[in-house]
Amino acid sequence: MKDNRKIYPLAALNRSLEGFIRDNFALKSFWVIAEITKCQEKNGHYYLDLADSKDGKRVAEMSANMWFSTFNRVNQDLNGELVTIFKAGNKVLLDVRIEFHTIYGLKLNILNVDPTITYGEIEKQKKATIERLKNEGLFVLQKQLYLPAIIKKIALIGSPNTSGYRDFLSELTSNAIYTNFKVKEFPATVQGERAINEVVKAIQNAQNYNVDVIVLVRGGGSKMDLNVFNEYAIAREIAESKIPVITGIGHETDEVVADIVAFNHQITPTAVAKFLYQRAGVFRSELQSGFDAVIKIALGMIGQFKDEFNHTSKYLVHYTQVLLKDENHQMRDILHDLRIAAHDLLDDQRFNLNLQLNQAANFALNFVNLKKSTELIAPYETIQVHAKNTIERNRIGLKNQEELLTYLNPESLLKKGYTLSTIENIDVQKYTGELLGAELKTLTDSRLIISEVKSVKEQ
Amino acid sequence: MKEIKLDPKLKYDEALEQLQEIVRLLERKEITIDELASKVKMAKLLVDFCREKLDATEEEINKIIRPESSDEAEPF
Amino acid sequence: MKEIKLDPKLKYDEALEQLQEIVRLLERKEITIDELASKVKMAKLLVDFCREKLDATEEEINKIIRPESSDEAEPF
Amino acid sequence: MKEIKLDPKLKYDEALEQLQEIVRLLERKEITIDELASKVKMAKLLVDFCREKLDATEEEINKIIRPESSDEAEPF
Amino acid sequence: MKEIKLDPKLKYDEALEQLQEIVRLLERKEITIDELASKVKMAKLLVDFCREKLDATEEEINKIIRPESSDEAEPF
Amino acid sequence: MKEIKLDPKLKYDEALEQLQEIVRLLERKEITIDELASKVKMAKLLVDFCREKLDATEEEINKIIRPESSDEAEPF
Amino acid sequence: MKEIKLDPKLKYDEALEQLQEIVRLLERKEITIDELASKVKMAKLLVDFCREKLDATEEEINKIIRPESSDEAEPF
Numbered sequence: 001m002k003d004n005r006k007i008y009p010l011a012a013l014n015r016s017l018e019g020f021i022r023d024n025f026a027l028k029s030f031w032v033i034a035e036i037t038k039c040q041e042k043n044g045h046y047y048l049d050l051a052d053s054k055d056g057k058r059v060a061e062m063s064a065n066m067w068f069s070t071f072n073r074v075n076q077d078l079n080g081e082l083v084t085i086f087k088a089g090n091k092v093l094l095d096v097r098i099e100f101h102t103i104y105g106l107k108l109n110i111l112n113v114d115p116t117i118t119y120g121e122i123e124k125q126k127k128a129t130i131e132r133l134k135n136e137g138l139f140v141l142q143k144q145l146y147l148p149a150i151i152k153k154i155a156l157i158g159s160p161n162t163s164g165y166r167d168f169l170s171e172l173t174s175n176a177i178y179t180n181f182k183v184k185e186f187p188a189t190v191q192g193e194r195a196i197n198e199v200v201k202a203i204q205n206a207q208n209y210n211v212d213v214i215v216l217v218r219g220g221g222s223k224m225d226l227n228v229f230n231e232y233a234i235a236r237e238i239a240e241s242k243i244p245v246i247t248g249i250g251h252e253t254d255e256v257v258a259d260i261v262a263f264n265h266q267i268t269p270t271a272v273a274k275f276l277y278q279r280a281g282v283f284r285s286e287l288q289s290g291f292d293a294v295i296k297i298a299l300g301m302i303g304q305f306k307d308e309f310n311h312t313s314k315y316l317v318h319y320t321q322v323l324l325k326d327e328n329h330q331m332r333d334i335l336h337d338l339r340i341a342a343h344d345l346l347d348d349q350r351f352n353l354n355l356q357l358n359q360a361a362n363f364a365l366n367f368v369n370l371k372k373s374t375e376l377i378a379p380y381e382t383i384q385v386h387a388k389n390t391i392e393r394n395r396i397g398l399k400n401q402e403e404l405l406t407y408l409n410p411e412s413l414l415k416k417g418y419t420l421s422t423i424e425n426i427d428v429q430k431y432t433g434e435l436l437g438a439e440l441k442t443l444t445d446s447r448l449i450i451s452e453v454k455s456v457k458e459q
Numbered sequence: 460m461k462e463i464k465l466d467p468k469l470k471y472d473e474a475l476e477q478l479q480e481i482v483r484l485l486e487r488k489e490i491t492i493d494e495l496a497s498k499v500k501m502a503k504l505l506v507d508f509c510r511e512k513l514d515a516t517e518e519e520i521n522k523i524i525r526p527e528s529s530d531e532a533e534p535f
Numbered sequence: 536m537k538e539i540k541l542d543p544k545l546k547y548d549e550a551l552e553q554l555q556e557i558v559r560l561l562e563r564k565e566i567t568i569d570e571l572a573s574k575v576k577m578a579k580l581l582v583d584f585c586r587e588k589l590d591a592t593e594e595e596i597n598k599i600i601r602p603e604s605s606d607e608a609e610p611f
Numbered sequence: 612m613k614e615i616k617l618d619p620k621l622k623y624d625e626a627l628e629q630l631q632e633i634v635r636l637l638e639r640k641e642i643t644i645d646e647l648a649s650k651v652k653m654a655k656l657l658v659d660f661c662r663e664k665l666d667a668t669e670e671e672i673n674k675i676i677r678p679e680s681s682d683e684a685e686p687f
Numbered sequence: 688m689k690e691i692k693l694d695p696k697l698k699y700d701e702a703l704e705q706l707q708e709i710v711r712l713l714e715r716k717e718i719t720i721d722e723l724a725s726k727v728k729m730a731k732l733l734v735d736f737c738r739e740k741l742d743a744t745e746e747e748i749n750k751i752i753r754p755e756s757s758d759e760a761e762p763f
Numbered sequence: 764m765k766e767i768k769l770d771p772k773l774k775y776d777e778a779l780e781q782l783q784e785i786v787r788l789l790e791r792k793e794i795t796i797d798e799l800a801s802k803v804k805m806a807k808l809l810v811d812f813c814r815e816k817l818d819a820t821e822e823e824i825n826k827i828i829r830p831e832s833s834d835e836a837e838p839f
Numbered sequence: 840m841k842e843i844k845l846d847p848k849l850k851y852d853e854a855l856e857q858l859q860e861i862v863r864l865l866e867r868k869e870i871t872i873d874e875l876a877s878k879v880k881m882a883k884l885l886v887d888f889c890r891e892k893l894d895a896t897e898e899e900i901n902k903i904i905r906p907e908s909s910d911e912a913e914p915f
Contacts, residue, residue: 149852150889152897180893184900209900280893283855287889290858294882295828297865298875302821305779305872309813312779312786316806317752319789320799324745327796331734331741334706335676338730341713342672342723346665349627349720353658353665356630360654361600363637364647368593371644375551376582376589379558383578384524386561387571391517394471394568398513401478402506408485409499425491443492471568512568519572523579547644588644595648599655623720664720671724675731699796740796747800751807775872816872823876827883 014102021100029097029111034062039086044068046086050094050108064096064108074113084225085118093117126230129257133232138239142263145244148212149283151276155206155214155243157186157199164219164250164269171273177281184209190218195228203237203245213276214241216258217248217269229256238262248272414445423453463500471512478505539573541580547588554581615649617656623664630657691729699740706733767801769808775816782809843877845884851892854885861885 008016034050041047045068052060066074066086075082085092095112133139154172158165173179186206188198199216206214216238218226228234229249235257238245244263248271249256259265266272410420420443421428428440435456442449465474481502484490490498541550557578560566566574617626633654636642642650693702709730712718718726769778785806788794794802845854861882864870870878 149850149855150892153900155900178893180896182897182900211900283851283889284893286855287858287886290855290862291882291886293862294858294865294879295824297862298824298879299821301865301868301870301872301875302817302824305817306814309779309810309817312782313810315786316782316789316803316810319786320748320803323789323792323794323796323799324741324748326792327741328738330703331737334710334730335734337710338713338727339672339676341710342676342727343669345713345716345718345720345723346669346672348716349623349665350662352627353630353661356627356634357600357654357658359634360630360637360651361596363634363640364596364651365593367637367640367642367647368589368596368644370640372586372589376554376585379551379554380578380582382558383554383561383575384520386558387520387575388517390561390564390566390568390571391513391520393564394475394509394513398475398478398506398509401475401482401502404482405478405485405499405502405506408482409502410495411499420492420495422492427488441492443495448492509568516568516572520575523572523575585644592644592648596651599648599651627720661720668720668724672727675724675728703796737796744796744800748803751800751804813872820872820876824879827876827879 011102014100018100018102021098021106025098029095031114032094032096032108033091033117034060034094035091036086036088037061039088044071046071046110048086048110050092062106062108064094064110066110066113070111078113078115081115082113084227085113085115090118091121122227122230126257129230129232129235130260133235133239133257133261136236138236139261141239142241142245142261145242145263147244147263150280151212152181152280153209153211153213154181154183154276155186155209155211156183156217157188157202157206157214158217158269159190159219160185160187162190162219164217164248167219168215168217168248168269168273171270172276175273175277178277178284180280181276184211191225191228196231196233199228199234200237203234203241207242211243213263214243214245215248215269215272215276216245216262217250217272219250219269226250226256229258231257234258235261246272246275410443411445414443417445419444463497463504465504465508469508471509471516474505474508474512478502478509481505539576539580541584545584547585550581550584550588554578554585557581615653615656617660621660623661626657626661626664630654630661633657691725691732693732693736697736699737702733702737702740706730706737709733767805767808769812773812775813778809778812778816782806782813785809843881843884845888849888851889854889858882858885 032050034052036048037051038049039046046066048064048066050062050064051058071082078085093114093116094108094110095114096108096110098106099109100106130139156165156168158168160166169183172181172183184206186202188202189195190199203214203216218229226249229247238247238258239261247256247259247262247265248267248269249259249265250268255265264275266275410418414420422441423431423433423435423438425441431438435453438453440451440453442451469477481490481498484498485502557566557574560574633650637647637650709726712726713723785794785802788802849857861878864878
């Protein structure tokens with residue numbers, strides 16, 4: 001051993017390290033991914049053991065702490081999720097500053113927490129659980145159950161001292177719609193490590209009771225708090241329940257696996273209570289409205305039929321009266337037509353009679369006039385002509401006789417001194433008998449001389 | 460010679476006949492001297508008689524035809 | 536010439552026939568002067584008779600068809 | 612002209628037929644003047660007869676059809 | 688005119704048919720004057736018959752429709 | 764008019780159909796006067812039948828709504 | 840109306856469904872007056888059936904009831 005070794009007190013070394021770290025890292029921070037292996041809270045400060053593993057072997061370890069004030073700020077930013085994020089087994093993304101304390105050694109001071117890595121990890125687990133449930137045929141079992149229309153008997157699983165539990169009961173029993181429920185309570189811790197077992201047991205227990213539904217409630221909590229309901233054991237128990245399970249695990253964003261496999265899930269315990277009494281209420285009101293509708297429509301139908309009826313009756317009366325009236329009118333019209341036709345007929349005949357009479361008279365008068373103008377004048381004129389002709393002819397004949405008479409009359413010769421002599425009334429000249437002694441008559445103009453022939457002297 | 464008178468009832472035709480008979484006798488000179496004057500007289504009488512008859516008939520016909528006025532040419 | 540009177544019962548057609556007979560006789564000169572006037576008279580009578588018949592018939596017809604008033608132009 | 616009387620039992624149609632027969636005869640002048648007036652008379656009688664028949668029928672019809680009061684405009 | 692009687696068993700429609708037949712005959716003037724009055728009489732009888740039928744039917748219907756009281760506004 | 768009876772097994776709709784058929788016939792005047800009264804009688808029977816059916820049904824429904832007391836406004 | 844009885848095993852939502860089916864039938868007027876009363880009656884039975892269930896007081900759920908039995912599927 002040589003004395004030229006520089007020997008430092010530990011404190012000096014540590015101070016030197018402290019100084020070195022401070023000088024080199026005081027203004028720097030690092031985002032670090034690690035798994036929390038242990039988490040302790042003391043006086044509001046959080047003390048974490050961080051580790052990193054590779055292929056199942058731990059390759060790094062480090063302690064870290066988060067001071068009370070920082071924790072409060074970050075927790076507030078994360079809506080209180082930080083409590084559940086800081087849990088052994090969770091992977092976390094932390095903003096850290098390297099610090100060295102002469103007594104406590106090297107530590108990481110947590111300045112901020114990014115929850116996404118942690119949540120992602122939870123989602124991954126959730127997915128795996130769902131996948132497993134599906135593979136095992138458990139995932140849809142609840143959905144195949146029958147939820148009665150009226151739920152009256154309820155198995156309630158939850159932590160009796162929590163507000164969610166109390167909210168559920170109070171909403172169920174003091175609403176204005178329907179309160180005729182019976183609740184069998186199955187208390188179970190719903191937070192922390194014991195929750196899984198207790199919830200599973202409660203569900204199993206409830207199977208032995210004649211209830212309509214199992215209600216699983218939890219009065220809200222951080223995302224990491226609710227992560228217990230992503231547990232396979234609980235999900236499996238819910239899925240295998242013969243009784244429909246309705247969950248009311250207070251959360252605002254994502255569903256947990258318990259919600260998904262359950263028959264039905266509501267956001268909050270209060271919502272489950274509402275769901276239950278409203279179901280009864282809706283049922284009742286549907287019943288009521290259905291019946292009301294039946295009555296209303298039935299009476300409406302009757303009313304309508306009665307109206308229709310009255311109309312039909314009225315039409316019956318109306319049309320009957322119309323028919324009768326029409327027929328009466330027809331009778332009147334027929335009488336009218338009859339009278340008109342009869343009068344037409346009579347007038348026709350009157351006209352015809354006048355026509356006939358006129359014709360008869362005209363024919364007769366024409367006949368008379370024809371006779372007058374032709375039959376009488378011609379013969380009468382002929383008679384006149386013939387009469388005159390006859391007279392004329394006779395005149396001529398008479399005149400002829402007269403002239404002949406004048407010519408033949410010997411008196412003029414006698415007047416001139418000639419005489420006529422006859423014997424035995426024969427002209428002397430023509431007389432051939434014995435003249436001598438014959439008596440000769442001689443006519444003169446004024447005398448008839450009778451003499452006896454004395455001698456005849458031939459000339 | 461006694462006055463010869465014709466029977467007023469003598470008809471025109473008979474008169475004419477008698478006249479014509481006389482004329483015929485005259486023509487044939489079958490009248491005796493004794494009768495001659497009277498026959499001629501008779502014939503004259505007959506002629507007059509006939510003429511009168513004709514005149515009377517004509518007048519009568521005219522009267523019949525134109526009963527009142529003669530200026531009426533056409534009685535119808 | 537004795538007054539000729541027609542049988543009042545004589546019919547128009549008979550009268551007309553008689554008239555035409557007279558015409559025929561005249562035409563055939565089968566009528567003597569002695570008959571002539573009477574025939575013409577007869578003819579006249581017949582014509583008058585016929586005319587009267589016609590007038591009477593006409594009047595009668597008119598009376599029949601216009602029984603009361605004659606001032607009524609159209610009785611029907 | 613003797614008074615012609617129609618058989619009161621004569622039917623209108625028969626009367627009309629007779630009337631038309633008379634008109635036909637007159638039209639064809641198949642009638643004598645002596646018959647003429649009586650035919651026209653007959654025609655007139657027939658017409659009168661027919662008219663009376665018509666009037667009687669009309670009256671009868673009026674009685675039949677309007678036995679009620681006529682002041683009733685609307686019998687129904 | 689002889690008293691015409693309708694068959695009491697006559698139906699309204701038959702009566703109406705007969706009635707219309709009479710009106711048709713009259714309108715087509717296929718009826719003689721001698722038949723006219725009796726046809727009109729017949730028609731009147733048919734009309735009366737029909738009217739009685741109508742009245743009886745109406746009364747019957749009224750009885751059916753308003754069996755007891757007539758003050759009932761709604762007959763059925 | 765012979766007594767018409769409805770089949771007691773007649774359904775309301777059939778009765779209504781029959782009734783409406785009668786009304787239709789009446790409207791179209793396809794009913795003779797001879798049938799009228801019996802058709803109206805039938806209609807009346809159908810009307811009564813239907814009305815009774817309706818009244819009975821209404822009463823029944825009212826009984827269902829208010830089983831015992833009528834002062835119970837709300838049946839539930 | 841014959842007495843209608845509900846199947847005692849009827850479920851409440853089936854009862855409601857039946858009721859609503861009746862409503863639908865009525866709304867669509869696929870119902871005759873003849874069926875109406877019985878349908879209303881049926882509706883009433885269904886309603887009463889459900890109402891009784893809603894209003895009945897359940898016994899306390901404090902005992903374990905045959906966890907194996909098959910009637911566990913049907914809680915009512």
